[in-house]
Each structure stands twice: as structure tokens, then as C-alpha cells.
Amino acid sequence: MSSRVGIRQVAKAAGVSVTTVSHALNDVGGARVSEETKQRVQAVAREMNYAPNRLASGLRNQRSGTIGFISDEISTTPFAGRMILGAQDAAKKKGLLLLLLNTAGDAEVEEAEIRALLQHQVDGIVYATMYHREVDVPELLSGIPTVLADASAPGARVSSVVPDEERGARSAVSELLAAGHRRIGFVTNQDNIPATRQRLAGYKTAVREYGVAYEPALVVAHQSTAAGGFKAATHLLSLDDRPTALFCFNDQMAMGAYQAAAAAGLSIPAELSVIGFDNLEIIAGNLLPALTTMQLPHYEMGVWAIEQLDQEIARPAGPDDSVKRVLLDCPLVSRDSVAPPSR
Amino acid sequence: MSSRVGIRQVAKAAGVSVTTVSHALNDVGGARVSEETKQRVQAVAREMNYAPNRLASGLRNQRSGTIGFISDEISTTPFAGRMILGAQDAAKKKGLLLLLLNTAGDAEVEEAEIRALLQHQVDGIVYATMYHREVDVPELLSGIPTVLADASAPGARVSSVVPDEERGARSAVSELLAAGHRRIGFVTNQDNIPATRQRLAGYKTAVREYGVAYEPALVVAHQSTAAGGFKAATHLLSLDDRPTALFCFNDQMAMGAYQAAAAAGLSIPAELSVIGFDNLEIIAGNLLPALTTMQLPHYEMGVWAIEQLDQEIARPAGPDDSVKRVLLDCPLVSRDSVAPPSR
DNA sequence: TGACAATGCCAAAACGTTTTTGTAATCTCG
DNA sequence: CGAGATTACAAAAACGTTTTGGCATTGTCA
Secondary structure, X not given: OOOOOOHHHHHHHHOOOHHHHHHHHHOOOOOOOOXXXXXXXXXXXXXXXXXXXXXXXXXXXXXXXXXXXXXXXXXXXXXHHHHHHXXXXXXXXXXXXXXXXXXXXXXXXXXXXXXXXXXXOOOEEEEEEEEEEEOOOOHHHHHOOEEEEEEEOOOOOOEEEEEOHHHHXXXXXXXXXXXXXXXXXXXXXXXXXXXXXXXXXXXXXHHHHOOOOOOHHHEEEEOOOHHHHHHHHHHHHOOOOOOOEEEEOOHHHHHHHHHHHHXXXXXXXXXXXXXXXXXXHHHHOOOOOOOEEEEOOHHHHHHHHHHHHHHHHHOOOOOHHHOOEEEEOOOEEOOOOOOOOOO | OOOOOOHHHHHHHHXXXXXXXXXXXXXXXXXXXXXXHHHHHHHHHHHHOOOOOHHHHHHHHOOOOEEEEEEOOOOOOOHHHHHHHHHHHHHHHHXXXXXXXXXXXXXXXXXXXXXXXXXOOOOEEEEEEEEEEEOOXXXXXXXXXXXXXXXXXXXXXXXXXXXXXXXXXXXHHHHHHHOOOOOEEXXXXXXXXXXXXXXXXXXXXXXXXXXXXXXXXXXXXXXXXXXXXXXXXXXXXXXXXXXXXXXXOOHHHHHHHHHHHHHOOOOOOOOOEEEOOEOOHHHHOOOOOOOEEEEOOHHHHHHHHHHHHHHHHHOOOOOHHHOOEEEEOOOEEOOOOOOXXXX
């Protein structure tokens, strides 16, 4: 095993000093090295397959070229994957690497992990949750550029990005209204989280925009699972003047709504239109008929978080007024579960 | 912002040399420092909230304390999450951090990413795929400890861990046989991948173990989606002597089988038992009735990969004969879709 | 031709650790 | 009591970079 080739070996091979090699490879300003030597050094370096040791350069520059990505959970949904993917793609463009950790919701674990990240001299940290939540930013993070993804911290002065839940819900319901539906049930969940509140607000806004009165009886809350969706939908479909369309809090509840529709002998979309939320491919794409739903912008949030972080890292000491709180759109993914109401 | 506290500050505060601080904190052998000073130094360090710079120590020790985790895709399923979680939990115990990358299946991207990992001086690399595959190990990895997860490389001398597909399939089918079924349909897929071949082998072994003749007509292949499962199951259920139970290649095909059963007016599990594979919580847990299925050991593969890697890193120069190829069990996750056949 | 600037390169310091080597001071024991 | 061993610490080198400051050499211009 030939010992790793370092800048010194390159210097020796090119017949110049390490200084010159560094200058030549890093295209340093101020004409420190002639074009000719620069070319030669670069050629030699390439030929020797030289790649600078990032540990060493990080030590010298006070820039590790890594950023920590810490999230509450990663396991159960594909959301994490999409968000991480977005972050990675963005990081790649900036020459950054992602150091991944997850806390499993345990505050002590979280603290230990942040310490570990700091020891490794990460240049910044993305603090992410897999479901849109409000969080407290750990004290430890105050010393280092931090961005929240799919989470917001109303009090803290950190930038954050979350889905525009309200606008998404409004789009979903508008889609149904545009198809001609006027009695639209909302199968929602019971948790007091931003998504619940804001999607309900979006639902209300949408119906009112179309001049339809908001009817509380059409909004039924249950657990946000297929079973909960089944119960809520079953109830709605048993109403005297049953809704002709259902907007579901998420795709799992929509799955339950499908089961309820089947039980009630209603075919989708001919006799009942359904629209979900989240765009869990694995559910939405596999239901029969395939489910029209709203896409949560996890990928885009990952991208945004990294780009914002990169800016904050570059800026020497962030002007305190530059905290950004961004809402990202939830686009409609149109499949086969929406149709005009049957006359 | 107080400039970061380094070993020098601690030394000054404790009134000793940096050498002594290092010795005291790292519990170095050979009685280099008196118990008394050691205690004092440790107290001072704790109080000053000193945490060694891992970049610097990594540079000195030629050990970064990071390992690269590179996978083909990460997005669509929760598998990635479980595997990464396993790897993380194991890494945490060893004091290692995970540097995550994914190639999106592009060989050029992959090469660039491996180079990036090497520049960052990772101590080892986990090369993972999200679906059990046979892979070629990139040439670049030959210089660094590498372990394959959910992938195997028949030719190469790297350790690897994959699910025991055959045994898993055998267990699944045995479960149905034990419940009393004798005509068991196999809804399988068409791809020529290890999972397809080995699960079929497991199916055959299981039925023979129970003295049941293997009937090729009961094995129907389609695309491994709900739609494919629907078609295959519809065909099987239309057979003269229709099977009383269905073993499905994965949970998505099982979802299709549910739809086929509903279309044929058969209730699950009373008139038809179904068992899946993969244990995609989001499907298996939300189907009605909940789906009994086999769990893929992604978490465990992640753990195993890191532990094996850690060993290979510790061992100076691995004895070439130590390549391990491990099969991990796929346990049964029992829910509500299996019952004795109706008489 | 002499002063001065520009050019092209190098030596050395620095980043924050760990480890090797050195050296006083104390202890052990014949 | 003196030689060797042990103890407790410190100085310095090393890990592989980047950057600062300096120094020759060459070119420019009055």
C-alpha cells in the first residue's frame, strides 16, 4: 500500500514548493504563480491522483465542509428520505457532505448528538422534523448556523421552512369545487398540530370562495390512520344529504375512506370523489383507483434548508433581521379519484 | 463570541501542559500522570465545557471517526430509513458518525461521491442497496474497509449481509400450511433478482415439507405492484380449484390481492388467507384486515454492517480469509389476514 | 543607470490535537 | 549512600493543509 499522496509529494514531483501547489490548485487570487507552472502543477496533481485531505484543510480553514442533519425520526415514512435527498442534492452542489443523525424524540440523545456534531466541526445544522411541528430550538445550537426544516420555532431567531398547509388544503378543496362538488366532507384528524389547524382553515376558505356555506357537520375528526379514516368517512356517507366528495387529512385516512366507500357500495370516483394529502406514493399509487392527492414538499424543504444554511455560513455574522420563515407550496398530484358529481 | 476553548486553554487554566491534559483526558496507559492531577484536569475540562476538535484529532490519529454510508436510492420506501436507523444506532455506540450519500443509480455520481468520502477520510464505507441486489464493488473502494448491506458481490472479497429470502418465504408458506391450507397460490414478480428466485425456492421447499405436490399453475408472476398483484390474484381466484390462501411477493402485491378478493366477493381471512412480504407498515397496518407479512431485516442489516465494519477497521490489515457473508432472518409479523380455510 | 514596481516562487507559521522523547525529582535496594 | 528504576510532568514533532510575509529576479521609466 503506497502511503497516501499528499501535497508534499505533488510538490516534489512537480519540482516546486507546497505553497505553489496549493496556490496553483486553489486558483488563488493575486497572480502568485505563473500560468505555466499552474498548468504543470495541475497536470502533475491529476496524474498522481492527488486529492486534498479535507480534515487537514478543514482544520486550517475552520471549515469542515460538512453539515449536520438532525431529525426526530426517520423510520416509518418515506418523507425522511425525500427530505434528505433534497438536502443531499443541494449539498452536493455546494461541495458539502451531510452528517446524519436522529434523536428518536429523546432530548438527552439529542443533546449528545449535537455535541458530537459540534466536535466534528460541522459548518451548520439542519434541524428537521418529519411532521410539521413547532419546536424549541436547543440552546446548544445558538452558537452555530441553524435552519429548521418542516418545523417552526415562533420565538427563536432561526430561519425555517414549512409546507403551506392552508394553501394546499385550499387547492385540494378548490379542485373538488371546480369539478362541480358542493357538499364536500372533510375527514380530518384530532391532533392539535399546525397541519390540522391550517388545513381546516384552507378548507373553509375554499368553500367560501365558491360561495358555499361552511357546514361543521361535514367536518369529522378521527385518528389519522386508515381505521380512523374509515370511521369518519362511514359517518359522513351515512348522512341524509351525504357529501359527494371527501377531502382527507392524509393518504392513510383516504385509504380508510376507500374502504368505507366500498362498504357503502359507492364507486370511486363515479359516485364519490376522494382527495388525499401527503402523496405517499406507496399508498396513493397503489389504491384502486389511484388517489389524487397533495404533495408535501419534503424534497424542496431539504433543498431550501441547505441553501439557506449555506448563505448563513458564508455571511460572517448574520444581521439579526435576516431570519426567514418560508412557506412552500403543496402541488396537486392528479390521479383518478376525482370526477364530477353524479347527477 | 468567546473563541472556542481548546486544549491549550484547559492546560493554562489547570496550570499544566497540554501534554498532561491530553494524557489525563484520554486515560493514556503507563502512568504518565498522577491520579490527583488527572482528576483536577478532568474537572477543569468539564467545567470549561471542553470538547476536543475531532478534525484535529482525526488528522493526528488518521481516524476521522466517520464512516460513509452510500446507497443507491433512498427516496421511495421506508426501507432506507430503517437501515440507516440501524446503522446509526450501531455507529453511536462506537462513537462513529455517518456521512450519508446516495447515488441515484448513476455510476459517475457514485464515483464522485466515493472520492468525496475518501477526501473526508472516512474510516470505512457501507455500500448499501435498498432492494436485495447483486452488485459490482467499485474499484475505488478497494483501498478502504467496505461492507455491503442488502447487497452481495459474489466475486469480490468484501463482507456482506442480506436477508434470508428463502427461509423467510418458507416460514410464510409454512404458516399457511400450519393453518391448514393445502392449495396455496404464489403471487410473485417477474424480475430476475435474488428475492424472486429465492422466495420461489422457499415456497417449493415449504410445500414439499408438508407433503404437498408443487403445482406450477399456482405460481403466477406479474409486475410487483398492487395492479400486478390484482391481476395475478384475480387469475388465481378464477381457477377451478381455487387456492384458499395466497402468498404474495410483497405487500404491494398483497394490496392488489385484497382488491381482487373484494372483486371476487371473497372475505379475508374467512374465505381467503393472504400473507405478504416486506412489512411495509404503512400498507400492512392500514389494510382491512391488517396484513400478516414477513419483515425484511433492514434495521438489523444496518447494525450488522456497522459492527462488521468497525471490526475490519480495528484489525490492522484484514486476513483475507475473513470475508463474511451473512444471511439475516425475516421474522413473521402476525396480523389478521390468516385463518384456517373454510370447510 | 538607478529607483521602484511587478512577478514568481518559497519558507515558515498556523489550525488543535496526540505521541514521542526528554528530564528533573523521588524512590528502591544492595 | 549511590546506582538504577520509577514517577510526574513538559517540550517538541507530527498529522496535511492554507496563508502570510519575504526575497530574488525581471521589467519599467525618468
